[in-house]
Amino acid sequence: MDFLTALQVLDSTVRLSTPLLLACLAGLFSERSGIFDIGLEGKMLAAAFFSAAVAFTSGSVWMGLLAGTAASIALSAIHGFASITFRGNQLISGVAINFLAAGTTVVVAQSWFAQGGRTPSLPPEGRFQTITLPFAEALRDVPIAGPIYHELISGHSILVYVGLLAVPLTWWVLFRTRFGLRLRAVGEAPEAVDTAGISVVGLRYAAVAIAGVLCGIAGAYLATGLQAGFVKDMTAGRGFIALAALIFSKWRPWHALGACLLFGFLQAIALRYQNIDLGAFTVPVQVMDAAPYILTVVILAGFVGRAIPPRAGGEPYVKER
Amino acid sequence: MDRMPAWADAVLVPLISLLLAAILSALVILAIGESPVEAFRLMVEGALMRSAGWGYTLYYATNFIFTGLAVAVAFHARLFNIGGEGQAMLGALGVALVCLYIPWPHWSLALLAASASAALFGALWALIPAYLQATRGSHIVITTIMFNFIAAALLNYLLVNVMKPAGMMEPATATFPQAVHLPTFQDMFSTAATPLFRGSPANVTFFVALLACLFVWALIWRTRLGYEIRAQGHSETAARYAGIRPVRIVVIAMLISGALAGLMGINSTMGEAERLILNSTEGAGFIGIAVALMGRNHPLGVLLAAILFGFLYQGGAELALWTNIPRELIVVIQALVILFTGALDNMVRMPLERAFLAARRRRTRRAEPAE
Numbered sequence: 001m002d003f004l005t006a007l008q009v010l011d012s013t014v015r016l017s018t019p020l021l022l023a024c025l026a027g028l029f030s031e032r033s034g035i036f037d038i039g040l041e042g043k044m045l046a047a048a049f050f051s052a053a054v055a056f057t058s059g060s061v062w063m064g065l066l067a068g069t070a071a072s073i074a075l076s077a078i079h080g081f082a083s084i085t086f087r088g089n090q091l092i093s094g095v096a097i098n099f100l101a102a103g104t105t106v107v108v109a110q111s112w113f114a115q116g117g118r119t120p121s122l123p124p125e126g127r128f129q130t131i132t133l134p135f136a137e138a139l140r141d142v143p144i145a146g147p148i149y150h151e152l153i154s155g156h157s158i159l160v161y162v163g164l165l166a167v168p169l170t171w172w173v174l175f176r177t178r179f180g181l182r183l184r185a186v187g188e189a190p191e192a193v194d195t196a197g198i199s200v201v202g203l204r205y206a207a208v209a210i211a212g213v214l215c216g217i218a219g220a221y222l223a224t225g226l227q228a229g230f231v232k233d234m235t236a237g238r239g240f241i242a243l244a245a246l247i248f249s250k251w252r253p254w255h256a257l258g259a260c261l262l263f264g265f266l267q268a269i270a271l272r273y274q275n276i277d278l279g280a281f282t283v284p285v286q287v288m289d290a291a292p293y294i295l296t297v298v299i300l301a302g303f304v305g306r307a308i309p310p311r312a313g314g315e316p317y318v319k320e321r
Numbered sequence: 322m323d324r325m326p327a328w329a330d331a332v333l334v335p336l337i338s339l340l341l342a343a344i345l346s347a348l349v350i351l352a353i354g355e356s357p358v359e360a361f362r363l364m365v366e367g368a369l370m371r372s373a374g375w376g377y378t379l380y381y382a383t384n385f386i387f388t389g390l391a392v393a394v395a396f397h398a399r400l401f402n403i404g405g406e407g408q409a410m411l412g413a414l415g416v417a418l419v420c421l422y423i424p425w426p427h428w429s430l431a432l433l434a435a436s437a438s439a440a441l442f443g444a445l446w447a448l449i450p451a452y453l454q455a456t457r458g459s460h461i462v463i464t465t466i467m468f469n470f471i472a473a474a475l476l477n478y479l480l481v482n483v484m485k486p487a488g489m490m491e492p493a494t495a496t497f498p499q500a501v502h503l504p505t506f507q508d509m510f511s512t513a514a515t516p517l518f519r520g521s522p523a524n525v526t527f528f529v530a531l532l533a534c535l536f537v538w539a540l541i542w543r544t545r546l547g548y549e550i551r552a553q554g555h556s557e558t559a560a561r562y563a564g565i566r567p568v569r570i571v572v573i574a575m576l577i578s579g580a581l582a583g584l585m586g587i588n589s590t591m592g593e594a595e596r597l598i599l600n601s602t603e604g605a606g607f608i609g610i611a612v613a614l615m616g617r618n619h620p621l622g623v624l625l626a627a628i629l630f631g632f633l634y635q636g637g638a639e640l641a642l643w644t645n646i647p648r649e650l651i652v653v654i655q656a657l658v659i660l661f662t663g664a665l666d667n668m669v670r671m672p673l674e675r676a677f678l679a680a681r682r683r684r685t686r687r688a689e690p691a692e
Contacts, residue, residue: 103652
């Protein structure tokens with residue numbers, strides 16, 4: 001593999017990691033507050049459809065982003081309603097949200113566009129265009145650093161940079177603000193937060209809403225950045241890979257970036273090479289498909305560094321009387 | 322006593338949830354410019370008014386009985402087995418191996434062996450998540466989700482690279498020999514004068530599913546193991562105090578659950594496709610969740626809920642055929658059922674409980690002056 005090919009694979013890694021990263025950070029906020037979220041997939045899917053549909057009809061990708069995020073927040077609200085207000089099972093609620101999105105997007109797409117459950121291809125103004133960073137062209141011919149800057153760092157759509165910036169922002173919010181401290185506390189010991197006179201319900205709704213926004217951006221990027229339009233089931237398990245990355249990173253933002261880049265890299269490799277010939281034996285493409293999940297099970301098993309979720313995760317909070 | 326009567330809990334709560342799901346689905350149909358009444362009429366017509374329609378309804382129901390029972394058994398031990406999909410895929414693989422590589426003289430022997438193999442493969446696929454949950458505390462929901470994807474990748478690899486006959490484009494095995502063809506309802510119930518269930522895939526596996534219902538009922542409510550599973554589900558600490566080993570119960574409950582999900586493979590792979598195809602499960606593993614929730618984890622409830630979902634699936638196919646409503650409408654209904662019977666259970670239950678309590682108080686107050 002020569003230098004340029006390696007760069008192209010890494011470039012594709014960055015693009016494929018972005019939706020994983022945004023969804024993973026969404027899950028991070030939600031689960032740090034004690035609300036399990038296996039509905040990341042559904043929220044991304046709903047956002048992908050509504051962003052593509054509105055971007056197509058309005059001709060503005062920003063309107064699309066707004067609509068996609070709104071759809072994702074609506075599903076977050078259902079999740080919050082079921083698991084915070086009515087203290088239902090958070091996992092079952094997540095499953096329901098995934099199916100709700102999978103069904104609704106196709107039914108509505110068929111009704112609006114009549115193209116077999118997809119949106120029409122988006123015109124250029126309906127998509128996020130790539131941004132060329134300053135001096136990218138000028139520095140192109142500088143050896144090593146030039147191509148890295150031109151190919152890898154420059155030339156992505158704005159949402160890729162949003163995703164990358166979301167990592168330090170998440171870290172800062174969670175670990176350097178009062179809100180973040182409370183949010184983490186509510187996921188570990190909600191009774192303590194309640195005793196301090198801070199609303200457990202309010203904090204958890206805030207966390208779930210942030211998760212909705214991030215999933216919304218992730219979905220919008222899928223349909224209007226990575227691809228040009230919505231197709232049925234286009235998230236293709238990315239929400240679950242994000243969930244895997246979340247566990248892999250043990251609920252920490254910088255590690256989440258690492259995990260998402262790793263899983264994005266696996267996707268990029270699988271996309272570029274079908275089966276990898278290693279001389280003695282070939283690695284079939286399905287190994288790359290399954291790798292994130294296998295790695296997550298290994299991490300969960302605790303043989304390589306144990307993954308311990310927030311203590312109050314999954315438990316509805318009942319005020320003591 | 323601040324509880325409502327058992328019949329209300331078992332019948333009224335699921336029915337109201339179903340009603341809510343139906344109302345919302347009707348609104349969805351209205352919103353996309355079709356008539357809910359007409360849609361319902363088409364669904365009933367297509368799924369229930371002809372014997373062939375019933376043949377499809379019961380074929381789907383057979384799948385959902387197996388996956389629903391699988392989820393229900395795990396629920397009794399307070400385990401959420403979301404991996405029915407992967408376990409059913411592996412079960413189908415077990416069926417295919419038995420049917421393809423062993424020459425069977427008669428379908429009945431093949432059915433027995435295939436059932437054993439399907440149950441074994443399904444159970445084995447549930448073993449690792451079960452073991453990790455029991456001994457390492459790895460959350461079973463996450464591990465079973467991951468195992469669904471691993472199963473899909475494994476099946477994809479086997480079908481594309483290993484089991485596909487040379488020269489075939491489609492990733493699928495060769496067709497099973499004629500000797501293992503399971504009798505369909507058409508073979509069993511048609512006479513020369515009155516052909517019944519024509520062309521529909523319902524087959525003898527339906528009766529295996531009924532046996533499975535009976536087995537689960539006996540297991541949960543009539544055996545010591547079932548008692549231990551329920552005890553573990555109600556309170557792990559109490560069960561431990563009573564000398565029940567949680568590790569053993571978690572692993573056994575999940576093995577049974579996986580075996581039941583695996584059994585679905587005989588219906589879809591041996592009974593219908595008669596070869597192993599990619600995506601032979603078609604999401605039935607997930608519908609099991611809705612079926613178990615709707616059926617209140619009781620085999621009779623699971624049976625009825627499975628038939629209801631069988632009707633929805635067959636009816637949904639008819640809708641897609643005759644109207645502009647795609648099949649995915651059924652996925653929406655399924656989501657709403659899971660939402661209302663599972664996650665929003667309290668929303669339905671709380672007002673009902675309050676109503677029952679109020680009624681009881683009124684009765685006692687009226688009774689008091691007479692004393």
